Amino acid sequence: MVFICLSAFYSCTIDKTNFKQETSIDEEKNSFEEVVSINIDDYKVYIEALGGQFYKGYNKVKVKIEDKSSGEKLRFSEVNFLPILTNSDTILESCPHLYEMEYHSEDQSYHGYVIYTEVSHTEFDWRINIGFTINGNIYSGKEHIVVKEQPNKNLNMVSFTGHDDKEYLLALISPTRPKVAENNLIAGLFIKKLNSIDGDKTIDEADSSYSIVNHHKILLDPRMPEPSMGNHSSPNNEDLEQAIDGFYHGIVNYTMTGNWTLNFMVFNEKGDLLKGTEVSEDFTPGIEGEKSELYIDILF
Amino acid sequence: MRTLLIGLLFVTVNAYSQRDTNKKRDTIIAPIQLKEVVLSTQIDAKIQNQLKKSSTIDELLSTSESISFIKRGAYAWEPLLNNMSSERSSITIDGMHIFGACTDKMDPITSYMESNSIDDIEIQSGQEGNMQGATIAGSIDLKRKKTAFSEYRLWELMYETGYESNNNQLFKLAKLSFSTNKWATDATFSYRKADNYYDGKGNEVKNSQFNKINSSLGVAYKSSAFSSLRFDAILDVAKDVGFPALPMDLWLSRALITSLSYTQLLFGKENYIWNTKAYFNTIEHYMDDTTRPENLVHMDMPGWSTTYGVLSNLTIDKEISTTEIQFNAYNNQSIAEMHMYPQDRSKQTMFAYSWPWISTFYSGIAIHHLLKISEKNKLSAGMNLGAHYNHSKxxxxxxxxxxDAPKEKTRFLPSFTINYTHYSTHNLSFSLGSGYGHRAPSVSEGYGYYIYNSFDRYDYIGNPNLKNEISYEINASANYNKKKIKVSAKANYFYIENYIIGKILSLGSPMNYQSVGVKGYTSIAHARLFNFSLQVQYDVLNNLIWISNLGYSRAKDDRGKNLPFIRPLNYSSLLRFNQGKLGIQTSLNGDAKHIDFSPEYGESPSSAFMIWNLSADYTFFIHTIKNTVQIGIENILSENYTTYADWGNIPRMGRNLYTSIKITF
Known part of the structure; x- marks a missing residue:
C-alpha cells in the first residue's frame, strides 16, 4: 500500500517515449474511402483509396460497381483500370498500374494498384479510365482525379535511365510504416515503353506505357545519411528478387528511426548492371554518407 | 517449480551454512529485550584503518582487498569484486536488489548511498555470496545503520563537515537518531559538491565535477516484545556529474529506495529470527552531452529501472550450528532510450531503445548451514536455487x-558452496572451500542494443541466446594470529564456463560516431581467474600499528590471452600511531606496472605508481559534545598517474589537502 502511494507520488522527471503509439498505424489513413465515383449508364463505379486520396507513388486501389436500381454490388468478367496523365503539351501517358483488376469476394470489390509518377497541378492532369463488360456490352467511363504529394517518404520512388538507355521506374511499396526491426521490403521495378497513348483511344485498345520488369535483381545497401551517423548501416539485409506478384521482395533492417537511404544496384537477367554504384562501407563520422547513383531516401 | 524448490529444501536442510555463528545480528533484533543500546562498532573499526574519516562509500569499499574499481571520473566508481565486473556480483542494500538505470554503468548501486547511513558492508567472495541470489564473483551487501530501541529516551545528533582542496569539494553530513522503548528513528542527510579535480601535474580534468544529495529515513516500531516493524526510505539525487572518460555527463539521476520489514523472534527465542521485507525502488537517470562541444551529434539517453521484491530470512542460531534460509523474489524493469538529433533540428529525431523494456523476474531460495564438528573443525555449506525469467517488450x-532470438527466456540458476576450516593450533587455522554456480546474462549482455563502450570504443549488442555463465571455484586461506602479529593469506581460483565478453561482430556498423565497430556479447568457452592476497598486521608498540597488504591476480581467456581489468600486483602499507586523543597515520599504496594487460580487449599498459598519504586527527570534548578534527594530505608527492582501470586513461587526482570536523551531541 505504502509503495503504491509512493510510486504514485513519485513520477518520472522525463516521460518515457510512447513507442507503441509512435509506430502504430494511423487508423484513419488505413481504411479505404471513396476518391471519386463515376456514373456509367445504370451503374455506379466507386474508386477507393486509403484515406480517400491518391498520392504520388504507390497506391492501392479498390473499385466497386453497383447496380443503381438495386444497390447491389456486381461481379463482372473483367474490370479494367487505366490511369492517364495529360500535360499541357497534350502528351498522354500512363503510369505503372494493374490493368486487369482482381476480384475479392470478401469485400465484393476489385483490387489493383497504381503508381502515379507526377503530382497533379496546372500542367499535369490525371484521369482514370474504367471499363467493364456486362452481357457482352462494353461500358466505359472516365473521371478526373487529384494526385497529391506523398507525405510518407516510405513510398518514395525514383526513375532512372539504365546503362541500356531505357527508362525505368523503381517505386517502394512496403513497408509503409517501417519498424526498428527486420522489415520485408517490397519495390516495383518498371520499364517505360516509348509509345504514348492517344487520349481518345477506348480502354480496350489502350496500352500502358510502363510494364513490370522480370527476372532482374536489385542489390540493397541501407545506410543512415546523417553526417553524425557516419555512414551507419544494418546487418542481415537481403537483396530484392522478383516474387510471384511481380514485385521485388527483400529484407531491410532498420536499427533506429530517422532518415535512411536505400542504396540500390539493379542487374538485368543476364547479370549486367543497369544502374547503381557500390557504396563505401567505411565508417565516416562527421561526413554525410555517400550514396549510390541509384537510391531512395526514406524516413520514419 | 515451487514444489521442486521446496522438495530440495528438505533434502538439503542438513547442509551447512557458511555464516559465522558470531555474525552480528540485525540491530533491530538484539535490543528487543535490551537494557541498553547496542550500536554497531563495525564501521568505526573500518574507518580506523582508513586514512580519511569522512570517506565516501567508494573509499570505504576500497579498503577491502577483494575490491577494485573501474573509474570513469571522480564519482560513482564501478566496484569489481575478485576482478570481475559488476554484473558478476550481486550488489544489494540490506538485501534489496537494485539495478542501475544507466547503460554506461554511470550509476553502480553503491553510488546511491552515502557513508553516514552505512553501518557495514558485507562482502562475500564467490558462491559464499549466493544468499542474495545468483552470483559468480560474490556479493556486496550495504547494510544501513539501524538504531536500537532503548528503555529510556535517547537522542544522538552527529554533524560533520569538511573540505577537500584539490577539487574544491565541500561536504556536509548529518545524522539524527532517536529511540525509545517503542520507537527508533534514524535520519540522515548529506550534501557533497565538488568542482573539477586537478591531476598530478596540475592540469584540470574537465568534466569531473559532481553534486550529490542523499537523505534517508528509517522508522522502527516495536509491535510486541518479540517483533518489530520497520520502514526505510532513501532518496538520492545526483546532478551535474561529470564523467571525463565518457562522451557524456550526467544531468540528473534520482533514486528512491523504500522497504517495509517485519522481524519476529519465533517462539519468543532470540536465536530464531525471522525477518521479512517487501521493497520497491525506482531509479531514473538522464545523461547530458550539451557541455561537450566536441560531440557531432546531440543525444538524449534517458534510462529507468524499477524493481520490487520480497525477501524472507529465517536464521536459527544454535550452540553448535547456525542455519539460515532465505527466499528472494524480485521483478525489475529496465528501459533505456536513445534519441539522436540531426544537425538540422527540424528533421525528425533518430530513436532506438538501448534497453527495449526488459523485464527480469527472479525467485530463489538459499540455505546456508554451519556446523562446529569439534573444537578444531568447522564445516559450512550452502546452496541457492534460482529461477530467472526475462521478457523483452x-x-x-x-x-x-x-x-531467431526468443521474446522470453527462463533459466535455472543452481549454486552450491562448501567450506571446511581447521584450527591446527590456537593461533593457526586453515580453510579450504569450493563452489559451483550459474548466473544469467545481465540486461545489457542479453538485450543491450548499440550500447557505446568508450573504453574500447565499440558499440555493444546483447545476445538473448547467451548461455548461463557457470563458475567452478576453489578457495583457500590461512590465518596466523598471535598477540602482536596477524597474518592472513587468501587465494581463490575461478574456472568460468561460457564467460561472457564482447567480441567483434562481422555484421553491422557502428551507430555512435565515436565508435569504431560493433561488438556482440559472446560466450567464450571458458575463462580462468586467480586472486591472491596477503595481509600482515603488526603491533610494533602499544600505540603503533603497521598494516600491509599485497595483492596479485591473473586471468586468461580460452585462448590463453589476458582478460581485461585484472589488477596488476598491488600493495599498501599503513602505519598508525595513537597517543591519547591524537592519531597520526601515514600510508603508501601503489600498483606495479601493468604487464599482463589485454590488447585483445582494448587495454593499453599502465605504468607503476606509488602514492604517499598522511593524516592526523584529534578528538576533544566540549562539555558532553565530542569533536573530532582531521587534517590530511593525499598523494603528497603529487604523482601523475592512471591506473589499469581508468577509462580513457584519465589521470587520477594529484595532491589533495583535506580537513573535516565531526561533532557528536
Whole structure:
C-alpha cells in the first residue's frame, strides 16, 4: 500500500517515449474511402483509396460497381483500370498500374494498384479510365482525379535511365510504416515503353506505357545519411528478387528511426548492371554518407 | 517449480551454512529485550584503518582487498569484486536488489548511498555470496545503520563537515537518531559538491565535477516484545556529474529506495529470527552531452529501472550450528532510450531503445548451514536455487542481430558452496572451500542494443541466446594470529564456463560516431581467474600499528590471452600511531606496472605508481559534545598517474589537502 502511494507520488522527471503509439498505424489513413465515383449508364463505379486520396507513388486501389436500381454490388468478367496523365503539351501517358483488376469476394470489390509518377497541378492532369463488360456490352467511363504529394517518404520512388538507355521506374511499396526491426521490403521495378497513348483511344485498345520488369535483381545497401551517423548501416539485409506478384521482395533492417537511404544496384537477367554504384562501407563520422547513383531516401 | 524448490529444501536442510555463528545480528533484533543500546562498532573499526574519516562509500569499499574499481571520473566508481565486473556480483542494500538505470554503468548501486547511513558492508567472495541470489564473483551487501530501541529516551545528533582542496569539494553530513522503548528513528542527510579535480601535474580534468544529495529515513516500531516493524526510505539525487572518460555527463539521476520489514523472534527465542521485507525502488537517470562541444551529434539517453521484491530470512542460531534460509523474489524493469538529433533540428529525431523494456523476474531460495564438528573443525555449506525469467517488450530490436532470438527466456540458476576450516593450533587455522554456480546474462549482455563502450570504443549488442555463465571455484586461506602479529593469506581460483565478453561482430556498423565497430556479447568457452592476497598486521608498540597488504591476480581467456581489468600486483602499507586523543597515520599504496594487460580487449599498459598519504586527527570534548578534527594530505608527492582501470586513461587526482570536523551531541 505504502509503495503504491509512493510510486504514485513519485513520477518520472522525463516521460518515457510512447513507442507503441509512435509506430502504430494511423487508423484513419488505413481504411479505404471513396476518391471519386463515376456514373456509367445504370451503374455506379466507386474508386477507393486509403484515406480517400491518391498520392504520388504507390497506391492501392479498390473499385466497386453497383447496380443503381438495386444497390447491389456486381461481379463482372473483367474490370479494367487505366490511369492517364495529360500535360499541357497534350502528351498522354500512363503510369505503372494493374490493368486487369482482381476480384475479392470478401469485400465484393476489385483490387489493383497504381503508381502515379507526377503530382497533379496546372500542367499535369490525371484521369482514370474504367471499363467493364456486362452481357457482352462494353461500358466505359472516365473521371478526373487529384494526385497529391506523398507525405510518407516510405513510398518514395525514383526513375532512372539504365546503362541500356531505357527508362525505368523503381517505386517502394512496403513497408509503409517501417519498424526498428527486420522489415520485408517490397519495390516495383518498371520499364517505360516509348509509345504514348492517344487520349481518345477506348480502354480496350489502350496500352500502358510502363510494364513490370522480370527476372532482374536489385542489390540493397541501407545506410543512415546523417553526417553524425557516419555512414551507419544494418546487418542481415537481403537483396530484392522478383516474387510471384511481380514485385521485388527483400529484407531491410532498420536499427533506429530517422532518415535512411536505400542504396540500390539493379542487374538485368543476364547479370549486367543497369544502374547503381557500390557504396563505401567505411565508417565516416562527421561526413554525410555517400550514396549510390541509384537510391531512395526514406524516413520514419 | 515451487514444489521442486521446496522438495530440495528438505533434502538439503542438513547442509551447512557458511555464516559465522558470531555474525552480528540485525540491530533491530538484539535490543528487543535490551537494557541498553547496542550500536554497531563495525564501521568505526573500518574507518580506523582508513586514512580519511569522512570517506565516501567508494573509499570505504576500497579498503577491502577483494575490491577494485573501474573509474570513469571522480564519482560513482564501478566496484569489481575478485576482478570481475559488476554484473558478476550481486550488489544489494540490506538485501534489496537494485539495478542501475544507466547503460554506461554511470550509476553502480553503491553510488546511491552515502557513508553516514552505512553501518557495514558485507562482502562475500564467490558462491559464499549466493544468499542474495545468483552470483559468480560474490556479493556486496550495504547494510544501513539501524538504531536500537532503548528503555529510556535517547537522542544522538552527529554533524560533520569538511573540505577537500584539490577539487574544491565541500561536504556536509548529518545524522539524527532517536529511540525509545517503542520507537527508533534514524535520519540522515548529506550534501557533497565538488568542482573539477586537478591531476598530478596540475592540469584540470574537465568534466569531473559532481553534486550529490542523499537523505534517508528509517522508522522502527516495536509491535510486541518479540517483533518489530520497520520502514526505510532513501532518496538520492545526483546532478551535474561529470564523467571525463565518457562522451557524456550526467544531468540528473534520482533514486528512491523504500522497504517495509517485519522481524519476529519465533517462539519468543532470540536465536530464531525471522525477518521479512517487501521493497520497491525506482531509479531514473538522464545523461547530458550539451557541455561537450566536441560531440557531432546531440543525444538524449534517458534510462529507468524499477524493481520490487520480497525477501524472507529465517536464521536459527544454535550452540553448535547456525542455519539460515532465505527466499528472494524480485521483478525489475529496465528501459533505456536513445534519441539522436540531426544537425538540422527540424528533421525528425533518430530513436532506438538501448534497453527495449526488459523485464527480469527472479525467485530463489538459499540455505546456508554451519556446523562446529569439534573444537578444531568447522564445516559450512550452502546452496541457492534460482529461477530467472526475462521478457523483452520490443524483441524486434534484438531480432535485427539475432533473428531467431526468443521474446522470453527462463533459466535455472543452481549454486552450491562448501567450506571446511581447521584450527591446527590456537593461533593457526586453515580453510579450504569450493563452489559451483550459474548466473544469467545481465540486461545489457542479453538485450543491450548499440550500447557505446568508450573504453574500447565499440558499440555493444546483447545476445538473448547467451548461455548461463557457470563458475567452478576453489578457495583457500590461512590465518596466523598471535598477540602482536596477524597474518592472513587468501587465494581463490575461478574456472568460468561460457564467460561472457564482447567480441567483434562481422555484421553491422557502428551507430555512435565515436565508435569504431560493433561488438556482440559472446560466450567464450571458458575463462580462468586467480586472486591472491596477503595481509600482515603488526603491533610494533602499544600505540603503533603497521598494516600491509599485497595483492596479485591473473586471468586468461580460452585462448590463453589476458582478460581485461585484472589488477596488476598491488600493495599498501599503513602505519598508525595513537597517543591519547591524537592519531597520526601515514600510508603508501601503489600498483606495479601493468604487464599482463589485454590488447585483445582494448587495454593499453599502465605504468607503476606509488602514492604517499598522511593524516592526523584529534578528538576533544566540549562539555558532553565530542569533536573530532582531521587534517590530511593525499598523494603528497603529487604523482601523475592512471591506473589499469581508468577509462580513457584519465589521470587520477594529484595532491589533495583535506580537513573535516565531526561533532557528536
Amino acid at each position: 520490443y524483441p524486434e530490436f534484438n531480432w535485427i542481430f539475432y533473428p
